[in-house]
Amino acid sequence: MTPQEKREAIEELIKSPGWGVLRQEMENSILQAAYQLSDGANMPVEEIHFRRGSMWAARKFTELPETLSAIINNDILMNAASSGQLKN
Numbered sequence: 001m002t003p004q005e006k007r008e009a010i011e012e013l014i015k016s017p018g019w020g021v022l023r024q025e026m027e028n029s030i031l032q033a034a035y036q037l038s039d040g041a042n043m044p045v046e047e048i049h050f051r052r053g054s055m056w057a058a059r060k061f062t063e064l065p066e067t068l069s070a071i072i073n074n075d076i077l078m079n080a081a082s083s084g085q086l087k088n
Contacts, residue, residue: 003079007072012067026062030055 001010013019033055037048 003076010069023062030058
């Protein structure tokens with residue numbers, strides 16, 4: 001798959017209704033986990049760290065398409081610049 005094809009696929013994913021539903025569900029789960037942490041339940045420090053790590057990972061997952069899009073766009077620009085296709 002070429003970088004351009006990858007960019008188009010990621011852009012389609014970002015715009016798709018399915019991704020919107022998945023992202024909203026993930027954000028709701030992150031918020032629910034944050035509420036559970038703030039309820040003051042007596043839990044071990046390890047459990048708190050595990051939940052924080054889970055929320056961080058879920059948040060990174062929701063940002064993944066935008067992050068990949070930026071990386072792919074940068075790669076396309078770097079390839080164009082190194083091949084002399086970009087003009088100042």
